[in-house]
Amino acid sequence: MAGGVFAESGADLELVGIQKRFPGFTAIEGMDLTIPAGSFFALLGPSGCGKTTTLRLVAGLEEATAGRILIGGKDVTDTKPYQRPVNTVFQSYALFPHMTIIENVAFGLRRRKIADATGKAHEALRLVELDHLAARRPQQLSGGQQQRVALARAIVNRPALLLLDEPLGALDLKLRRQMQLELKSIQEEVGLTFLHVTHDQEEAMTMADTVAVMNKGKIEQLGAPEVLYELPRTAFVANFLGQSNLFTGPVEGTTGDSISVNVEGNRIVVPKSRAQRHSGEVTVGARPEKLTLHVTEPKPEAGTNLLGPGRVIDVSFSGVSTQYIVAIPGLGSIVVFAQNMGVGPLVGEGTETWVSWKVEHGFGLEDEAPRQPRFSSDTDTASIALEKKRALMSELEEA
Amino acid sequence: MAFSAFASAAPAQEPAPKRRSKIALLLLAPGVLYLVIFFLVPLFTLVTTALQAPTASGDIGQYVPGFEIGNYATVLAQYSPQILRSFGYSLVATVFALLFSYPLAYFIAVKVRHRPLLQNLLLVLVIAPFFISFLLRTMAWKSMLSDESFLVSALKGLSLMAPDAHITGTPFSVIFGLTYNFIPFMTLPLYAVLERLDTRYLEAGSDLYARPFTTFRTITLPLSAPGIISGVLLTFIPAAGDYVNASRQFLGGTGTTMIGNVIDSNFFDLQNYPAAAALSIILMSAILVLVIVYILLSVYVWKTGTEGLL
Numbered sequence: 263m264a265g266g267v268f269a270e271s272g273a274d275l276e277l278v279g280i281q282k283r284f285p286g287f288t289a290i291e292g293m294d295l296t297i298p299a300g301s302f303f304a305l306l307g308p309s310g311c312g313k314t315t316t317l318r319l320v321a322g323l324e325e326a327t328a329g330r331i332l333i334g335g336k337d338v339t340d341t342k343p344y345q346r347p348v349n350t351v352f353q354s355y356a357l358f359p360h361m362t363i364i365e366n367v368a369f370g371l372r373r374r375k376i377a378d379a380t381g382k383a384h385e386a387l388r389l390v391e392l393d394h395l396a397a398r399r400p401q402q403l404s405g406g407q408q409q410r411v412a413l414a415r416a417i418v419n420r421p422a423l424l425l426l427d428e429p430l431g432a433l434d435l436k437l438r439r440q441m442q443l444e445l446k447s448i449q450e451e452v453g454l455t456f457l458h459v460t461h462d463q464e465e466a467m468t469m470a471d472t473v474a475v476m477n478k479g480k481i482e483q484l485g486a487p488e489v490l491y492e493l494p495r496t497a498f499v500a501n502f503l504g505q506s507n508l509f510t511g512p513v514e515g516t517t518g519d520s521i522s523v524n525v526e527g528n529r530i531v532v533p534k535s536r537a538q539r540h541s542g543e544v545t546v547g548a549r550p551e552k553l554t555l556h557v558t559e560p561k562p563e564a565g566t567n568l569l570g571p572g573r574v575i576d577v578s579f580s581g582v583s584t585q586y587i588v589a590i591p592g593l594g595s596i597v598v599f600a601q602n603m604g605v606g607p608l609v610g611e612g613t614e615t616w617v618s619w620k621v622e623h624g625f626g627l628e629d630e631a632p633r634q635p636r637f638s639s640d641t642d643t644a645s646i647a648l649e650k651k652r653a654l655m656s657e658l659e660e661a
Numbered sequence: 662m663a664f665s666a667f668a669s670a671a672p673a674q675e676p677a678p679k680r681r682s683k684i685a686l687l688l689l690a691p692g693v694l695y696l697v698i699f700f701l702v703p704l705f706t707l708v709t710t711a712l713q714a715p716t717a718s719g720d721i722g723q724y725v726p727g728f729e730i731g732n733y734a735t736v737l738a739q740y741s742p743q744i745l746r747s748f749g750y751s752l753v754a755t756v757f758a759l760l761f762s763y764p765l766a767y768f769i770a771v772k773v774r775h776r777p778l779l780q781n782l783l784l785v786l787v788i789a790p791f792f793i794s795f796l797l798r799t800m801a802w803k804s805m806l807s808d809e810s811f812l813v814s815a816l817k818g819l820s821l822m823a824p825d826a827h828i829t830g831t832p833f834s835v836i837f838g839l840t841y842n843f844i845p846f847m848t849l850p851l852y853a854v855l856e857r858l859d860t861r862y863l864e865a866g867s868d869l870y871a872r873p874f875t876t877f878r879t880i881t882l883p884l885s886a887p888g889i890i891s892g893v894l895l896t897f898i899p900a901a902g903d904y905v906n907a908s909r910q911f912l913g914g915t916g917t918t919m920i921g922n923v924i925d926s927n928f929f930d931l932q933n934y935p936a937a938a939a940l941s942i943i944l945m946s947a948i949l950v951l952v953i954v955y956i957l958l959s960v961y962v963w964k965t966g967t968e969g970l971l
Contacts, residue, residue: 323864343867356865360883369879370869419869 272299272455273334273347273422275320280329282315287650289315291479293329297472299422302449302456304470306463308502312479313459314353317425320457321350334422344373349416350425353432355408357400363387363411364396370419386418387411389448406437413445417452424449426458430465438462442469463503467491475499491549495538497631500547507596508547508631516540520621526592530567530624537626545627551599552623555586555608556616567624569593570616574609584608588615711938722932732939740923740940747920748947750832750907751900754839755847758896759889761840762847766888767881770855787848799838799911806834806912830914838906843899847892854888890959898948920944 275297282290290312297303305313318324320331322343331339338346349370357366364383371379387393390410392403400408409429416424426445430438446469449456460466466473467487474484475498483490483499490503500506511525522531523546532546548567562568572590579602586598586609596617600608609615714727737744769783790798805812806828816822828834858881866876882889904921907913913922920940928937 321868323868343864344870344872348868350865350868352861352865354861356859356861358862358865358880360880360886369866369871373870373875415869 272301272424272453274299274332275423275455275457276330276332276335277316277320278330278332280316280319280331281327282312282319282324283327286648286654289479290319293479293481295474295481295484297423297455297457299334299455300453301471302446302458302469304458304460304466304473305476306460306466306473306503307476308461311476313461313476314427316476317350317427317457317459320423321348321425322346347422348425349419349421349423350427351409351412351416351429353428355400355412355429357408357411357415359400361399362396363392363398363400363403366400366411367396367415367418369415374419383414383418386414389417389451390414390444405432406441409433409441410444413448417448417454420452421454423455423457426456426460428460429458430460430462438465445469467503473503475502477502493536493625494547495627496629497545497627500625500627500631505550505597506547507550507553508545508627509593510543510545510630512543513541521626523626528569528593530569531621532624532626533622536622536624538628539626543630545629545631546624547627547631548619548624550585550597551583552619553596553598554618555588555598555600556618557609557613559616560618565621566618567621568616568618569596571614572596572617574611574613574615577609577611586615588617590617707938707941710934711942713935713938722934724934729935732935733943736936736939737943740920743918743920743923744940744943744947746918747901747944748951750836750839750917750919751897751903754836754843754900755893755897757836757840758844758847759893762844762851762892763889766848766851766855770852771858771860774856784852787845787852790845795842796905799842799905802834802838802841803829803911806837827914829912830909830917832917834912835907835917835919838912839900839903842903842906843896846895846899850891850895851885851888854885858884886959890956893955894952898952901948902944 275295277293277295280290280293280295281288293316305316307313315324319326320333322338322341322345326339329339330337333347357363358369361369364380364387367386368379368383371382376382384393384396387396390413392407392410392414395403395407400411403411409432412429430441430445433441442465445456445458458466458470467490470487472484473487473490475482475490477498483495490499494500494503494506497506497508500508509523509525509528509530511523511530513521514524514529515522516534519535520531520533521537521540521544522529523544525546530546534540537544537546556570559571560568569590570588572588572593574586575589575595576585576587578585581602583599583601586600588596588598590596598617709726710724711732712726712728712730713724713732714729716723716725765787769780769787773780773783804810807813808827808829813822813828817824817826862880862884863876866880867873871879901919902921904919904925905911907917907919907922908925909915913919920943924937924940924944927933927940
């Protein structure tokens with residue numbers, strides 16, 4: 263964006279029918295997405311889901327195979343990265359090693375011939391509390407400091423849209439939590455539109471106003487973090503964003519505002535308003551922390567789902583809560599999180615227990631839970647490409 | 662890879678061992694001995710030869726030890742055009758070698774980075790000329806550029822060259838030969854630094870509003886500065902002392918004599934050993950001064966470290 267104009271506020275980002283094909287596989291399949299100005303938007307997904315490709319498309323570092331990209335209503339699809347009012351905080355930070363910190367931060371301003379580039383760069387460094395290191399070289403800084411410099415180098419340009427490509431990935435847990443809060447407050451302070459790409463669901467939920475969960479080149483579900491968490495629509499979202507206990511079975515009865523599902527002889531009731539499908543085979547679920555453990559069989563009561571008896575097969579303590587895994591014949595393993603209100607675990611391994619949760623905490627999915635392998639595959643882009651190529655080859659051979 | 666000998670960033674210095682190991686000294690001994698016998702002793706002989714005086718009888722090729730500082734003044738007065746020409750030619754050849762080598766090295770190191778087979782093939786092609794003797798290759802150029810060559814007769818036939826003009830024996834052919842012969846010495850160090858150029862910096866530059874040329878000027882060029890500096894030194898120093906390209910038997914003529922040729926003829930033809938020695942010392946010191954100035958200037962301009970440059 264030549265001309266030396268500062269964006270006073272963030273701009274909308276609009277992706278219309280974006281498709282990106284690499285030789286051998288499709289990274290993004292017909293994506294439509296609108297990010298309103300001034301919001302903190304997170305693209306969440308496992309590696310290889312196309313989230314980084316989406317970011318690179320917006321930055322102009324990749325060319326879309328089809329579709330349009332609009333920033334602030336202006337079509338930028340055919341423009342070069344240096345012409346877009348967009349700045350990126352790279353995963354590797356990519357701070358120029360031959361320049362001092364202040365030169366790094368002033369780089370973008372100098373290119374746009376903005377007056378008092380150094381002064382503005384110092385201001386940005388003060389925002390990330392690193393002005394005292396302005397004369398150093400990037401390699402003399404710690405990882406966390408480099409990350410903040412990378413952020414300062416991007417926001418000093420007041421881009422209409424700031425792209426964050428897993429910028430906290432290289433930091434240790436404590437620093438990451440701290441930077442999450444800082445990033446959030448900086449975003450509120452400068453009022454820019456942030457598009458944040460991450461595979462860390464906790465990071466996405468703490469920071470973003472809106473989270474889009476991506477899987478296999480598509481957005482599975484989009485919404486506020488609480489909504490996504492409380493009411494996942496697909497099995498992928500239910501499992502990627504936190505954990506879920508999922509049960510599949512036919513709908514056997516419908517009352518005014520709820521459906522009841524028969525899972526291996528057990529009856530699970532889910533409110534109609536929280537279920538995507540109301541007939542046929544459906545998958546319903548509940549979050550582990552909504553579940554309550556009982557050591558004696560409770561009386562069945564309306565408004566509560568009760569499963570059991572089962573046996574506790576694993577207890578693992580994690581500080582604020584304890585995770586119990588309860589095996590119930592016919593239903594498999596059920597995960598229960600219980601707050602550690604007292605001292606020591608509620609029940610030990612091998613104890614006979616019942617599990618219950620309130621009907622209004624359950625949800626019904628629109629797809630069925632896949633028969634999940636024990637470890638979810640965490641494959642990279644290249645191996646996905648290879649897999650798809652093989653699948654295509656075998657398809658061609660069959661034809 | 663062998664080319665990492667030119668690598669710029671030396672690995673982080675490890676703390677020196679507290680106790681000097683005897684084995685380390687033992688391992689150093691052959692190298693030190695070699696340098697003393699084949700560098701320090703000849704250098705001393707050279708310095709003394711440069712100060713020798715002619716014998717009283719004035720026989721050709723007969724000299725006695727002396728302290729003739731005047732030898733320097735004599736050769737400087739007599740051969741300053743050749744000295745200046747040497748540095749001029751090698752400077753121009755170095756500039757051309759850099760202009761040809763940079764895109765070549767960039768292409769091999771960055772553009773075909775994801776095709777290792779092609780990359781290795783291209784590298785072999787860069788080194789391939791070394792499989793044939795330097796003299797033979799220069800000779801081949803002489804016949805290709807000679808008056809009887811196809812090229813010259815074609816140019817004359819098309820009236821692009823005057824009928825009495827030549828290519829060989831001109832400054833053009835000498836600089837051409839120097840450039841050609843030293844291109845690999847420029848390309849390899851450039852390749853070594855560009856091969857490790859992180860293209861994410863270029864993406865970051867582009868993301869920060871830098872046009873391709875600005876990205877090159879502000880990021881690629883400074884990051885490859887160590888390679889440019891070592892390539893320039895590896896080309897300029899030997900080119901300044903070269904006496905093959907400029908010799909009349911090869912691409913040169915009477916008007917293209919460089920200091921190497923002067924030293925050569927003083928030593929072998931005129932048997933004026935003090936003059937040849939004085940000229941050698943002048944050449945050596947001049948190169949040393951130029952190189953020091955050049956390195957200081959480069960370090961200042963590119964703010965790059967000196968580690969691994971030499």
